[in-house]
Every structure is written in C-alpha cells, then in structure tokens.
Amino acid sequence: MTVVDSVLSRVPEPLRRLLLKHRELLKFAIVGGTTFIIDNGIWYLLKLTVLEEKPVTAKIIAIIVATIVSYVLNREWSFRTRGGRERAHEAALFFLISGVGVGLNSGPLWISRYVLHFEEPHVSRLVQEVADFASGSIIGMLLAMFFRFWAFKRWVFPDELGHKRRGSALPDDPAEELGHS
Template sequence: MSLGETVISRFPEPIRSIALKHRELVKFALVGGTCFIIDTAVFIGLKTTVLVEKPVTAKIIATLIATIVSYVLNREWSFRTRGGRERHHEAALFFLVNGIGIVLNSLPLWVSRYVFDLEEPFVTRAVQEIADFASAQIIGTLVAMAFRWYGYKKWVFPEENARGKGRPLEEEEQLGHS
C-alpha cells in the first residue's frame, strides 16, 4: 500500500469515496500545493533581494523551478498510469503546456504592475505587495492550474493505464472499504 493510499484509507467515508473517485485530481492538487509553496518561496525570495526591480522576471524564474519539480512529481505520481507517448515527446509537451502556463501565471502580475500601475510610487508599498501576491500567486496560479489540468490530461498524459503501473479502479475502491 502506497503512502497516498494509506492516507486516503484513513479518511472518513464520504471523503474517502470522493478521494478515490477523483484520485488523479487529488494527487494533482497535492503536487500543485507543493509546487505553489516552492514557487511562492522562490518568487518572494528573488523579488525581495536580487530582482527587486523585476518582479515579473522573479515570477518567471520561480515558476520555471516549480515546473521542473512538477514534471517529476506529476509524471511519477499524479499521472503514473497515464502516458501513451515516448518520454521525450511527453516532456516536450509538458514543458510546452507549462510554458503557456507560465505566461498565464505571470500575466495578471504584469497587468497589475504595468496596466493598473499598482506599484510604488503610484500606490503604497503595502498595496503593491498585496497586489503582487494576489495577482501572481492567487489569480495567476488558479488560471494556470486550470489550464495545466486540462493540458496534462488532453495532451501530455492522454491515455489512461498506458504505463500499466498502479491498481485498477476496482481494487483501489475495495481498498477504501477495508
């Protein structure tokens, strides 16, 4: 029994059934949460030190680092049974989808800073920081996450059970009732 299955088996029944039914989405969300923490830490670290004057560049670098971690975790855990493509083709599509995701993730920050002028000296430092966080880390992340979920299932990992790893759905559902 994997760690994820052990955790899910401890959930109360209504949640356990939902988690098993939507296990890919749950795993995708957990990987996303992990990458969100990485992205946020790198973004804030860069934005407050070496890239003070270039917040969009800081965001792009942070998202690139989180994307590399995301590829490994999504391929080997979230979508471990999916595939259907040669690894190099899969990786190219993953990074293409994530390249679009980086644009979608960074666009709200760019709009906030350079269209709405939510930066010093036009607004206070506190307003600038709140606007940066809300636009880059909340709005941008949600838009990019929705696109990535669709893109991974549609183009990157299109075929279910293509790699043959993992349990059939019936076996996992039985696990939830034990």
C-alpha cells in the same frame, strides 16, 4: 501499505470514495500545493533581493523552477497510470503547455504592475505587495492551474495511452486500489 493508503484508510467511507474517484485531481492539487510553496519562496527571495526592480522576471524564474519539480512529481505520482509516450515527447508537451501556463500565471501580475500601476510610487509598498500576491500567486496561479490540469490530461498524459502502462497491474475500480470491493 503506501502513505496515501494509510491516510485514506482513516477517512470516512463516503469521503474516501469521493477522494478515490477524483484521485488524480487530488494528487495534482497536492503537487500544485508543493510547487506553490517552491514558486513563491523563490519569487519572494528573488524579488526582495537581486531582482527587486524586475518582479515579473523573478516570477517567471520561480515558475520555471517550480515547473521542473511539477513535471517530475506529476509524471511519477499524479498521472503515473497515464501516458505511454516516449519521455522526450511527453516532456516536450509538458513544458510547451507549461510555457502557456507561465504566460497565464504571470499575465495578471504584469497587468497589476504595468497597466493598473499597483507599484511604488503610485501606491504604498503594502498595497504593491498585496496586489503582487493576489495577481501573481492567486489569480495567475488559478488560471494556469485549471488550464494545465485540463491540458495535461488531454495531451501530455492521455488516458488512452495509459492502458499500455497499466496493463492489468492496476485496478480499474478505485475501491479495489485500497482493497475495498
């Protein structure tokens, strides 16, 4: 029994069915939470040390590292039953779409800093940090997340190609996945 099976077996039946029905979204969200921590950890490490004067550059570097982790986790877990493209083609599409995601993620931070001037000396350090977090880690991340989930399902890991990988090994009914018919 996998960890997911073990956790889901403890969830009440109505919620379990809902989680199973939307398991890709749930897995994508868990991967997103993991990469959110990686992204913000690296971003704050860089922007509070070597890239103090370049917070957008620090954010872009952090996003790139988190994106690499995201590819591996999404490929091997979130969308493992989808796809079927050659790895190089799939990875190229993933990173192209993720590049658009970098723009969507860092755009609100850029606007906050350089259009709205939520930076020292125009505002206090506290206001600057709250604005950076809200724009770079909340607004930007949500914009990029919704775009990437839609684009990954549509172009990188399309379901119609997944039938090649699934064969008859994986059940079509989510309840069968846990042995609940």
